[in-house]
Amino acid sequence: MMMARGRGSASRGGVFLAAVLLVGFLVAMSAPPVAEAAAAxxxxxxxxxxxxxVAGWAKxxxxxxxxxxxxxxxxxxxxxxxxxxxxxRSCVxxxxAKVLRSGRDRVKLGRGTHYFVCTVRGHCQAGMKLAVRTL
Structure with missing residues (x-):
């Protein structure tokens, strides 16, 4: 004669697993979000x-x-x-040096201070230069 299998042990295991998953989910949801600064x-x-x-533009x-x-x-x-x-500083x-000439140049900034000048004679001296410091 076969014994009928009860649900007791299987269901307790399933309930336990569901409870563990629920607690894990709730803990993960209550943790402070990781702030990812989007590049500007x-x-x-x-x-x-x-x-x-344009030299003062970054201030x-x-x-x-x-x-x-x-x-x-x-x-x-x-x-x-x-x-x-x-x-x-010297405009020389x-x-x-890397010279960009597209008319619409895009430069990705790394850490530190970055310096840019126009190479056309007299333009740098007329303030067509820029210093940008990153955090």
Whole structure:
């Protein structure tokens, strides 16, 4: 004669597993969310674009590593060189510096301070340069 199987042990195991999963879910949901800072995109010079006297544009703004700068300008008369602090201060672009010439250049910022100048004669001296510090 076969004994009928009761639900007791199987159902207790299922209920226990469901309770453990429910508690795990509730703990996970009550944990504070992980804040992921979305990268921001900034148009250098705002709607005026990359132009003379843009050097003060970054003041009061907070930049983070991963953010992007977009340089909009007339590529027939300007460019953007990525330079070091000495070139930024002297407006003398060293040989081998990365020079962007698309008229709509997008630069991703890493940590530290980033320096940009226009290489056209006299433009850097007229304030067409930018220093951006990231957090």
């Amino acid at each position: 995109t900034y148009m250098v010079g705002d709607y005026g674009g990359w132009r003379f006297n 009061g703004r907070t930049f983070r590593a991963g953010d992007h700068l977009v340089f909009n300008y007339n590529r027939a008369v300007h460019d953007v060189a990525v330079v070091n602090v000495a070139a930024y 672009v060293p040989r081998g």
